[in-house]
Amino acid sequence: MGRQQQIDRYVRGHMDSGEREAFEQELATDQALMQKVQATREALLLLRTAAVQRVALAELEKHYKGVPYDIPVTPLRPERTRRLAFWSAAASCIALLLYFSLAPVHLTPIEDDLLLIRGTETTAGTSSIYALLLEGQEALQNKNYLGAAQRFESVLRADDLRDYYRQAAQWHLVLAYRHSGQPRKARIVMRELSDQDHQEYPIDFIERWKLYVQVYAFGWLP
Amino acid sequence: MQLYTNRELIRDLKDPHRADIASRYLMQCSPNVFDLARRYRLSGDDAKDLFQDAMLAFIERVAGDRFDPEGSASAAVYLYGIAFHLLKKRYNRRMKQEEWEREFAETYLVTEKIVQNYDNRLTAHALLDQLGSPCQELLTAYYLNDREIEDLSKDYEEVAIGTLQQRIRRCMQKLKTYSKKWADNNR
Numbered sequence: 402m403g404r405q406q407q408i409d410r411y412v413r414g415h416m417d418s419g420e421r422e423a424f425e426q427e428l429a430t431d432q433a434l435m436q437k438v439q440a441t442r443e444a445l446l447l448l449r450t451a452a453v454q455r456v457a458l459a460e461l462e463k464h465y466k467g468v469p470y471d472i473p474v475t476p477l478r479p480e481r482t483r484r485l486a487f488w489s490a491a492a493s494c495i496a497l498l499l500y501f502s503l504a505p506v507h508l509t510p511i512e513d514d515l516l517l518i519r520g521t522e523t524t525a526g527t528s529s530i531y532a533l534l535l536e537g538q539e540a541l542q543n544k545n546y547l548g549a550a551q552r553f554e555s556v557l558r559a560d561d562l563r564d565y566y567r568q569a570a571q572w573h574l575v576l577a578y579r580h581s582g583q584p585r586k587a588r589i590v591m592r593e594l595s596d597q598d599h600q601e602y603p604i605d606f607i608e609r610w611k612l613y614v615q616v617y618a619f620g621w622l623p
Numbered sequence: 624m625q626l627y628t629n630r631e632l633i634r635d636l637k638d639p640h641r642a643d644i645a646s647r648y649l650m651q652c653s654p655n656v657f658d659l660a661r662r663y664r665l666s667g668d669d670a671k672d673l674f675q676d677a678m679l680a681f682i683e684r685v686a687g688d689r690f691d692p693e694g695s696a697s698a699a700v701y702l703y704g705i706a707f708h709l710l711k712k713r714y715n716r717r718m719k720q721e722e723w724e725r726e727f728a729e730t731y732l733v734t735e736k737i738v739q740n741y742d743n744r745l746t747a748h749a750l751l752d753q754l755g756s757p758c759q760e761l762l763t764a765y766y767l768n769d770r771e772i773e774d775l776s777k778d779y780e781e782v783a784i785g786t787l788q789q790r791i792r793r794c795m796q797k798l799k800t801y802s803k804k805w806a807d808n809n810r
Contacts, residue, residue, distance in 0.1 A: 405792060413769060440799050445766055447802040448759075450686040451751035452639035452767055454679050457646035458748070461675055464650050 404434070412441050501614035506576055509603055511538055511569045530559050534566065537573055546581035553577060568594065568602035572612075579616050587616045629692035636685045639767055649678055652699045656706045663710055673713075677706035679746045686747070750801050758794035765791055 410416050411424055428435050511534055537552035553574035557567065571594050578587035591613070627648050635645035653674050660670035681702050684690045690701055751759060764770045764778075772791075776784050 454748040456642040460646040
């Protein structure tokens, strides 16, 4: 039996187990034979793939013929696409604006630090300011906005207040003014806050924008 | 879409005798490819061509074990990805062609040839067509349909077995040259 015939029998799976084992042993040692088998395998892979592709093409043709197949290739009209993009953008802006104007503002709770006044230890005076600050914060939580505003105004009257507490009181005061229907005052305090170079009191970016929108654009809202 | 695991699909796409069902399964992905074609403003015929080419390319990837059945992409997603890349390539090529056509008519002729080569190298069946149908039929009957040489001899009007073996060998030699080309293209 010729070598090629042997290879054929091997790749077609026609060898019995003994013959196959012997051939595989030979394959392991004979590099040239291995290359021939490999080349035959690759050729058969091409043959098989081409056969599969032909079957697929025949099926595809049947599929296209069998069904009254008309692909709706109506191109999207550019003006329609533009209009769609415009309205999507507009809807997103409105949704964002609504969120900013209606969502409640959450300010960072004031730190529990009794050194309100720079460089001095706690005294009766400073502790009363601190108490006012906390009372204001509590009043805000209880929706007593006028009471909260009064307390924060009192806090801000104190001299040499640390920046952190001054700014905390100012942000809370803005919120109190905004809810007690005093947008003009809220805007004044807001302007003072934006004039300051360094922000000691941390306020979240989103919360800050909520306050801006609520005070400047929708100050008339309850 | 009917249930068909990736492994079953691969098994059937490697076997010409079962490829019809697998092809029909793949055809269920055609609406997605047509949607894609529509977005790129392709005509109906171009969309059909795109799906056909994507399917043929998918079959070649399966044959070359380049589609991982355990991978994250399902067959539908993989096929869609192929269609998308084909579309992008063709779109970019068309843009370049149009540009060259406008500027250098002579260069265009050269590029057209390159483009043809690119298209020709894509499919196994297109490559095999160059082998000629007698050879294809003989090799298919002998290797894929597993017919015995004696049976084939009867089909071929009592051609001597030795002659038939010679023919098979010659056809196989030719096929090997094409398979080398095919492997180089797909590498």
